Amino acid sequence: MDVTIYHWKNGGEESYIVRKQELVPLFSEDEKVIDGFQLRQRMKESPQYLIFLSLQAYRTEEVQEVKTYEEFLESDCELIFRVIDSSYITMYVKDQEQIERLYVNAKNYGFENVSYITDENDCETTLTVWG
Structure with a gap:
């Protein structure tokens, strides 16, 4: 995905x-x-050690705090990327085509336990990593 557009x-x-x-x-x-x-430059220049991370992607510089799934749906935030305990990674994405590309990419790179988050299997109450 093109991180530079956000x-x-x-x-x-x-x-x-x-x-x-x-x-x-x-x-x-x-x-x-x-x-x-x-x-992108920062991520390319050196290896990263991600323990806890929450990134929210917006098309403009005007951002807001999104803490719940409902707030995500109502906001201009297009994607949320979270890393918890260096190993549990979740992404919430509004664009269905982008979700599918990210899913295929994760599988192609050998990620394990890749699945879609749905209303039926999402037990998260907050979209922050400390939630």
Whole structure:
């Protein structure tokens, strides 16, 4: 997916890039929104160590805090990407074609236990990683 077309709101979680064998925060404390070009560059320049991460994708710089699925549906947020405990990854995506491409990509890269989140199997009460 093209991350550069979005502005990314980060939830201030615990995520790092590895520089010279040291962990450096992926985002500074005051960096709440990053444009897609900066995010792509940062992710390409160094390996990442993602423990807890929540990113929300918007087409404009005007972002809002989305904490629940209902808020996600009503917002301009197009995608939420979460990493919990370095191993549990979820994505909420409004565009059906993009969901399908992400699903196929995850399977092609060998991710295990890939499944669609539906109303029947979603037990989440919040879309934040600390929820």
